[in-house]
Amino acid sequence: MQSAWSDRVRGTVRPPRGVWVTACLVLLLTLALANSTVTANWVPDSSSLTLVALGAGLLFGLAALIRPLPAGVALLVGLLAAPLVAVWASHGALVHAHPSDPGDLLGLARAWWPRVLSGDAALDNVSYLYLLNLGFWLIGGWLAWCSLRWRQPLLGVAPGAVVFAGNLLNFPDQQNGYVLSFLILTLSLLLWSTYQRSLESAGRRQVRLSGDARWDFWESGVLVLVGLVLLGLFLPPLSTTDRTIDLQNSAFRGWADLQERLNHPVPLGAGAATGNSIGFTSDVRMGGPIQRTSGVVFTYKFDNANGGPAYFRGLNLSRTGRGPTGPEWKYNEIVQPSVPIAKDTAISYAESYQEQAQAGVRIQMLKPPGAAQDVIFYTGQLQKLDRAAVAHSSRGYGQPIPSRGLYTLDRLSGLDGQGGSGSYHVNTTYSTAGEDQLRAAGTDYPAWLEPYRAFSNAYQPSQAATLPTQGYRRPEVLQRIAQLAQQVTAGKTNPYDQAQAIEAYLRSTYTYTLSPPSPGPDDPLDYFLFTGKQGYCEYFASAMGDMLRSLGLPTRLVNGYGPGTYDEKLDRFVVKESDAHTWVEVYFPSYGWIPFEPTPDGQYFPIQRAGAGAGCAPGSIACDPNAVGAGNGGLGSTPRIAPGLLDPNLNGVAGTGGAGASRLPAASPLLLLLLALFLALGLLFLSRYLRPGTADGAWSRTRRLAALAGIRGSPGETPLEFGRRLAREMPEAAGPAGRLADRFTLAAYAPRQLAEAAEDAALEAWLELRPLLLRRLKDRLTRRRVAYSA
Template sequence: MAHFSNRQGARGEETRRRVEEAGMILRLWQKLWTADALGMQCVALALWAFGYGIASSLRNTETESFLGVCLAAAGIGFGLAKARWNGIRASVWMAALGVLLVWVWGARLPQPLFDLCKAALAALWAWAIGANAEVDLDALRAAWRVILESSSALATRLQTWRLGLDRNVIINDALVRNMAWTLLLWLCAAWMGWFAERRKAVTAFLPALSLLAAVISYSEYRSFTLWLMTVLLLLLMGTWNYRDHTLRWLTQRMDYSESIGIDTTQAVLVLTLVFGGLAFVAPSVSWRELLEDMRNWRGQNETAEMLGIQQPPGKPNAAGGAQQPSLPREHLLNSASANSETVVMYIRTGELPPAAGASPPAEARRYYWRNAMYDKYAGSGWTTSASFDQTFPPDTPLLPGLLSGYRLVQLEVEKAKPDGVLVWSGILFRANIPLTIGWRVRPTSNLFADQEALLLADMYSAAASAAEYEASVYVPAPTLDNLRAAPAHYPEDIRLLYLHLPRSVPQRVFDLAEEITGGLSNPYEKAKAIETHLRAKYPYDLAVPSPPVNRDVADYFLFELQRGYCDYYATAMVVLARASGLPARFVSGYAPGIYDAPNTRYVIREKDAHSWAEVYFSEIGWVEFEPTASLPEIERDESRAFASENPANDESAARLLTRFRAERIFVWASPLLGLLTLAVVYYAFVERWLAMRLAPEAAIHLLYQRFYGMARPFAGAWTRAETSSEFLRKFIGRLAAWDRRASTAKLSAQMIANAFALTEMYHASLFANRRTGRQDAARAWRVWKRLRVQLLRARLLSILLRNMPGA
């Protein structure tokens, strides 16, 4: 019996120990979900996002220690704030400590410092054991000499780097760059730790968030880290605000409902999801011009280069093009390519059936095949303004709309060998291969924009690796009447880019433009007069020298050389057109080539490499002009009614655009759909679970408080010492006087019955002699669920009828 008793005692002890362990684990788990613990978890995650976002944007920089540096600095800053140090004192101390640690790391001093300490301890020991003992200072001097030499070398590198920064000379010193970034992260993280202890979320995050935004705006790498820090900031603002209020209530011994934590959690999560979702999908197109201006400030951003911040993915422009002013075809004239019969590509348009014989039929249209369009004339040649690369999947419309007055042509391109550059005619609408577009001006994000907005999209070039592809292009088909009727006012974006000329253009070029177009007010007549003048006055010649250094190309061609090839003609026409007030650009690509009628294809050879001019006409777009004397003029119809020549192509494009719009609308709406789904899940399941996990009395009190808040507008203004019974009477009385339509009368009766039932359950939980059970809370939940829908319906009806109950 005693043996059994001992066994029973041992079993009881084991059970008690397990219960205590479970209780400790439960208390620890609960502490992890307090406002303070959640806040510190958010700060730690924000430090990771900060360090990772900065590290992702840097190249040739040791970033492995960034997270450790951030955590250490934030921990020390938090500790100093906890110790109630003065802010100025703590700032100076943290800055000095950061500089010291970075210096020790940069000069590689840990081992020399260790040797110095070791030698100093040995010398002190020798001095301590006897005054007559000989003290060896050689090791001490040697260690100190190493420290001085390493520090001096590092100081020299820092001085060189600083001078380069002052003089805009790029000096890529990886060590100095590592030190600079480590110190910046140390200071930002220490600031965050200091203000995190004081629970000031915005102040804590501001320096780190600003630095990360500046770096990511330049590099465009890992931009989600900036979004993550913003979401964490919103969560912290709500969490610490709740903590501060509850601490103040506890200090002042104020009673508050247990459900406040649940209500606050709901509000913080919903607001964070809403604003975080909006921030994630908000278009950033309006900022890109500003950011690109920042990148291009003073020619190039030497500071970003010296700090090792990467260029955005795809920079420099994927479509190629060194951005040094040049004549695009000049390199071809130094080799046999200028007269080469080597086939570059075959292009089919599908417009004509096969024909017998080798001579081209009269019906074969004349297309210009482009691969780059230049806007920036620098006097010595052509380049492009800042362009933004954008990658498109196959069969994705590049424009969010269809163009009227244009012919939609389907191209089948077969290149002899891939060169990474896309070739097309007119305005590129889509391609059946992945491609990267270099935009000077991105297409409008409005999915239902008008044609004028669509025509403002400005492409520099397109890059693709495929040798064969299909493309849909819009080819302008204006008549002479259309061109003559085009007004002479232009959109602001067009005027800024395509009327600009450098100051280096001599005055005699402007005088010649005035001479050619004087007395003409019609934009088309001016453009045609310039084209005619160049074709008549300047003979075509490939054997011409390159323009002299520091000479304006157009001026040199027009007044001295007076002969040349396509680059000179196109340059001269664009410059003269701009001098006459006509927006114009320089286009590079290939001339039409030869039409192979039996095989229904255009054959493009190396000798067809060509440049031409385009002039912008309001309400029409860019129109090609041929100033080169060796090629025939472009023929245009005098007048005709435009009609689609291939309805099947138009229908296919319309279907593609409809699918694209639907996909874009879904993508833009997905955050809202996600929020709606979360709201449905929350109100259908989560809210009930949160309420039912409370004690039954607390659950009923929570539901009544929600009813009180939603029903307050119906019951009128709050009065002092108002009881729940008085509130119910006011609510019922005002509903009884509401509009007696059939729909509102039935709704009012349902609301009164449910409000009465919920109020009775609330009173019972407060004053009844029996204990409130789970079944009472469940019944209150069912009543509240119906009542909430009814209150929402009543609010909506009151808005529609403009008749609030009791108003």
Template sequence: MSPNEKKLPEGWSTLFLLIGMVMTVTWSVTAPQWVEGLNVIEVLALYGLLAGLLLAKTRFPPFLAHLFSLVYGAACVAYLGTGLLPSAFDPRQRFLELGYHINAWLWKVLHGGSSSDDLMFILFLGCLIWLLGYMAAWATFRSHRVWWAILPTAAVLFINFYWGPPSLLSFVIVYVGFMLLYFIRLNLFLQQLIWARERVRYEPEIAWDFLRYGLIFTLVVMALAWIAPGAAASEEAATFWGRFSEPWERVQDTWNRLFFTSRYYGSAQPNAFGTSTTLSGSVRLGNRVVMDVISAGGRYWRATVYDEYTGSGWLNTDEEMDYLEPFDPDLHTPQFEMRRLITQTYLSYLPGRTQLFALADPVGINRAAKIRYNQVMGQLPRDPHPIEMANISMIYARTPLGSGESYVVVSSISTADEESLRSAGVDYPRWVTERYLQLPNSLPQRVRDLAAEITRLQNSPYDKITALESYLRRIKYNELIESPPPAQDRVDWFLFDLQEGYCDYYSSALAVMARSVGVPARVAVGYGRGEYNAEAHAYRVRDNNAHAWVEVYFPRYGWIEFEPTAAESVIARPRRPASTAAPDNGDTQGPDRDQDPLDRWQELLDEDYSGGSLPPPESKPWWGTMLWVMGGFLVVAVALGGGYWLLEEQGMISLGMVQKAYARMTRFGRALQVLPRDSFTPYEYAAELSDEVPAGRGPIRRITELFVKQQFSPQTVNEEESAAAWRDLRPSLWRRWLTRWAEKFQTPPEET
């Protein structure tokens, strides 16, 4: 070993590569600037690495070392966290304020609330990054467990990449490079320990030779991975990961509830809309094709609705879940007047998606599904007795959709005209007033006062909503806004301070102000119509069509959509001709009023809404597919070559032919469970191996003789002779290894 390696046996290059791994992960977390001040975790990553290295080289038992690390790490996180508080605070006030933030966050965690405290987000990530650095250093320099350093860092990197902007791909590439070289270097160190124990001589500079060839191998693998087809596009992979979608969605919802961050970059995951959403900073939505929709009408492809406003975002608090069969006759939804049924066909291009979309109020779907809903009481046509009904807020497929797979939804959409809505009254059901008039106590009074001022001349709920909608549409539309202050109500900030924003802010402001003047409202999210293709009678929907709007409840007519966002067109509603009398309790609805929607499903499905078809997105020519196939074969060939190199060449670059032949022979011996003992002489080990591989007895004896002569005799040996002996021995070793492997899968004969 070199003098430097004596000071750090694992090698300074190992430390450099480990720092590269951990810091690449850390920089990938800070690069999207989720919240202001997040850069402090870069210091914590270095502190964690240093603490892990120093404690790994002490004689402290693991429990004591880990305990010391936790205490020291918590102190570092707290100290750096106080530096993010206002400079006017003295040190004592800063620690008291920090304790207040932690206590308030814990209270929300334990009571099911949501938090938008950026400081707690930074503290949490600071603790995580500290542990990441400490564990990686401990695993490298104390326990020598390669995967204990790789797996946690890779998990954090890829989860962050999953949520972050596409530009984070560069961090993934750099991390993979550091990780492969780290893997090679630490495994070389472990191999050196084995050689030292077995008294195998090797050149001191082998580490640098090894890293040089390892770097070439790493660059080749990374280049092939870059051009190979993405696993995310594989339907088989999507189906596999889809099995874990439900628990992963629960994790996402919990994370969003506890850590509402200030920036949003769109979602890389197939299910983009969860049970919570935050009013955040700038948005950056891509142009990826999400789906095609064939429908005779409609404006919004809805994913979910939110009923509870928190001051920083919205929650879906529905707790009822149920499983449906295709067009399940047991599904009953609230019935309203002036409605018609409409069929939509959705063609999904995101493999692995389970979230399903629907116009307005869905009443049936052609595949097995799971719904989230709140239970209400209502009546079916021709049945005077009230029954339990499902006010559906979210729909999920029970099996993930593949790319190009379609599903059909039947929805009930409103045809109510302005005069009908204006005369709807305020006789709201109890289930509406209990859920859709909620506002937090922290809502600033000036928001309520502004809503009251805008609607003071309006009498009906419809006129109040249209007045609020008109006011909001005068606010400037801007997707690249600054991050909101963590302690300020988001709607208040939007209306009085920022006075610009995007659809999330417009819809939230309308829903909140409507509730403040006694009009039940909720926020809905999903996608706008997208780009219409007249020949195919279909809409192409992309990521940048993601949208939020408002649904307002009107007695007898149900949920009606409103569009407060300045960048979108106002919803045009029919006006009743002057000669038409106002409806009396819905009697003008004719036979539709007395017909259960279930009775019309088959009729609707038989109607021709299929139209044409849009070309699938980003279709590739046949020769492109051939290139991918050839690339796949090349990747497999490199992988096989790499496996051969690991078995027969790893760690032997600087060895002479005689030493290399003997080292290869002992490596195969270990694979065949013929392990060298400290008491064995080379000849005794050769005898043991010959008993296991009788066909190789001659070459084994010759390789051993040459090795002993070179190690313990001043005589020179013919290295070409050892190479020839190894060529004779190799087939016998491979055959015996494959035979032993096959024997593991053979079923033993039954005893008679």
């Protein structure tokens, strides 16, 4: 029997009918899988995956169509080519990461083999880029081979589907389009392959499929596709609970940890922390691109209504100096002797503040940050803790701790081996001061705040409290920052309006991105403010901190976590590694440290205060009286909002997207999807309309299509007369038009027995006439379009 894959026609080998459609679907599906992984950005500079996967699809697809080529030989050659192609695709990154390595293939193999044996390769991102290129060569090739040679597309899709699921679980942002593409392309490939096999099976059995049988098949396929998309749209999630919280010690958690470390490798072996999270740091570095990870750090729940900002303080950063990546804000290690904090004992502070409200919060620390495993996190100013701890204070830089209490609590550490992990309850206070009160607070700062006002040569603190800023930034950079701060705050006569002006300037003028442009040899903050104008929260907080200090305002930065997201099933908020955040606090006499939010990432908004006069930020708990944790009006809590919502202060840029890319509102993909569904339903309706079940239905459709094609019936014209006129104006349709008119007349007016016999003949005539009428209608529409264009 002749092969189903090739027909010999005049000495040539012709691919089977429909193979090009299969090939196109395979390449489109490969493209969607590769681009989804590039968007997930498991490893930086992974755009080569698309080219590698498409190349594999083309090569394996061509090999699959050459039937004389043995399958074993083709697969073996493709498998042997995989490591070579991966080296070619990763060569630039390999050389950039290790400039001293030889550039030839054999030299690279010799250089990397000891790293693989010693385990160092597991700590190098470029090795993961190599593995991704290797994997996508195999994924693209396997999909093409299974679909075009073995005719088993489901088997071919399986490896790519596993990778795609990993992308969605770990990096769900910007994946909606790929989800829709994957669903449609996968189902289309499966339907098309099944349809082609049905045609071949019918051909081998010498069975002729009617046109309606083909319509039935595709109708069913479109209905399945529409139903699948509708289920995904309108059914609730199978679970709204983050199950990783309940699986902390399972193999799943270990696998998740391994995935999260692809971009944040940690040393393996003795002494390495395997139960710690990443994202949180003890300083504020303005480095290169960063990757957000989704591991759960802790959950929390307020005892009652809380109107304060749900920012979880970890470390207060008041010192500026040189770091590994250049000038940066740091946690001040020059601390006074630690102060023990007894369990359930109120903490004594040197100052008391007006307009304070109290809050209680229960925190379940699941995965302490690896950079500060001992830190206990809390909101606002700590008052009491239900476990013993140690308070660290760096206030005053050498001034003795007052007997009446602490000036500031910069780090709270847990005792013994427990550190900051486990469950604990804190009582805190937060400021409820309004804008008018903060404007009137004045500038009568106590002496212990002098270090928080120092800005190298731009501001001279008193000689007794000199802040060690030598080597922080070059004088010309400090001068440019000070001049910018003066320009932004021109006409502002009080510290609050000055701070608010700088906050608004940064939010409206600069763009949030996880991949800021490289400053090269320049000062990163100088480059951010005056050239690149793109960065993440560390850039915005450092800029605001330096600008405020250049004006002599007491300022500090805080490293901690944002509010996270509320989980209805848990009835708690869940904070993840991606919620690690840096913000700014300014000191106001009589009111203490007041937080400000300069980062315009579409998830954090300016903190609303009493008398602000502005509407609440999108997503603010405090603005929604029905929300869990809602507090007194106007004091905004800023939990995360749905991705894609636009911040009106961002000139149309929101979210964690790329450098300055405009983002559509979140509703747009849904509208496009609904439009596609309506189009699919319209096609289903049209297919049903063109397949009548009675002779009367066939005749009514004939008259309507003929009218649309320019052949209108005359009043009083009989079916036989119209059939003859249709045959004259459409000679190619003379036969089926005449038979349909004749059989319809019998079915409509003859006795029942004759009418039933004529019914089937009328429908058969309609099947022949239908494509001719549609072709005539298409030609008429085409002529009209050409005439209109002319």
